Amino acid sequence: MHELKNKTEIGYIKQACRIVGELLIYLKEIAKPGVMTKWLDEKAEDFIRKRGAVPAFKNYNEFPSSICTSVNEEVIHGIPGTYRLNEGDILSIDVGVNKAGYFGDAAVTIPIGQVSPEKSKLLNVTEASLYAGIQKAIHKNHVSDISKAIQGLVEGNGFSVVRDFVGHGVGKKLHEEPPIPNYKTPGRGPRLLSGMTLAIEPMVNMKGFEVIIKKDKWTVVTKDGHPSAHFEHTVLVRDGEPEILTMV
Ligand code: MG
Numbered sequence: 001m002h003e004l005k006n007k008t009e010i011g012y013i014k015q016a017c018r019i020v021g022e023l024l025i026y027l028k029e030i031a032k033p034g035v036m037t038k039w040l041d042e043k044a045e046d047f048i049r050k051r052g053a054v055p056a057f058k059n060y061n062e063f064p065s066s067i068c069t070s071v072n073e074e075v076i077h078g079i080p081g082t083y084r085l086n087e088g089d090i091l092s093i094d095v096g097v098n099k100a101g102y103f104g105d106a107a108v109t110i111p112i113g114q115v116s117p118e119k120s121k122l123l124n125v126t127e128a129s130l131y132a133g134i135q136k137a138i139h140k141n142h143v144s145d146i147s148k149a150i151q152g153l154v155e156g157n158g159f160s161v162v163r164d165f166v167g168h169g170v171g172k173k174l175h176e177e178p179p180i181p182n183y184k185t186p187g188r189g190p191r192l193l194s195g196m197t198l199a200i201e202p203m204v205n206m207k208g209f210e211v212i213i214k215k216d217k218w219t220v221v222t223k224d225g226h227p228s229a230h231f232e233h234t235v236l237v238r239d240g241e242p243e244i245l246t247m248v
Contacts (some may be wrong), residue, residue: 003176004195013171013197014245017104017234019097021248023047024108033087033113037069041080048097056096056103056174068094075162075203075211075220075228087113092230096174105170105199106246107232119227126204126229129153133200139239143180143189150182150202160209170234171197192237201232
């Protein structure tokens with residue numbers, strides 16, 4: 001069963017989401033060539049704890065860090081470490097925050113210095129596909145309306161949509177029903193209702209859609225080694241335009 005949140009719960013979820021949004025802006029400012037991804041993770045954990053919140057990813061299924069940092073061909077779930085960012089990299093940062101038992105979840109992919117035109121287009125199209133999906137997160141639509149909007153934009157630009165990982169409900173837990181695929185599946189999927197809070201998160205590969213998991217058991221990479229991008233927001237479904245809770 002998907003969760004409908006009442007006004008009080010939405011208020012708490014908004015607080016968690018605000019921290020997520022502010023943290024991503026801060027991380028974008030400090031992610032520069034030469035910076036180690038584990039330094040970004042330390043800064044993120046400080047930022048979250050100073051706001052009286054808890055990093056939701058840390059220790060989730062034994063994930064070791066507060067954020068996921070996924071570089072170039074890494075799709076999602078990259079573990080921050082001693083890797084130093086290079087000019088021309090693209091870096092996906094995924095953040096989850098637990099504030100008073102309520103959750104927000106968002107991700108961005110950012111260019112490190114000057115990146116190639118192909119990578120730049122990948123970022124622009126992936127972000128645009130997120131907003132195309134969000135526009136369909138309206139009361140009485142179906143999950144498949146979101147999926148179709150994302151897939152159409154991505155494939156129309158010659159890129160591919162990852163199948164093995166999908167968006168999800170979020171709010172009282174980090175992962176809730178319903179799953180939100182970024183590609184067409186049989187049927188229309190569950191109906192969206194006002195009061196649902198959803199993490200919509202297209203993962204877009206430059207070439208083939210297939211992914212594999214690295215030996216660290218977390219990092220998801222493209223099978224063909226080409227780059228991948230990831231954008232995500234937590235949104236509130238309403239009767240009319242959805243509210244993007246992680247946008248600050
Ligand atoms: Mg998510």
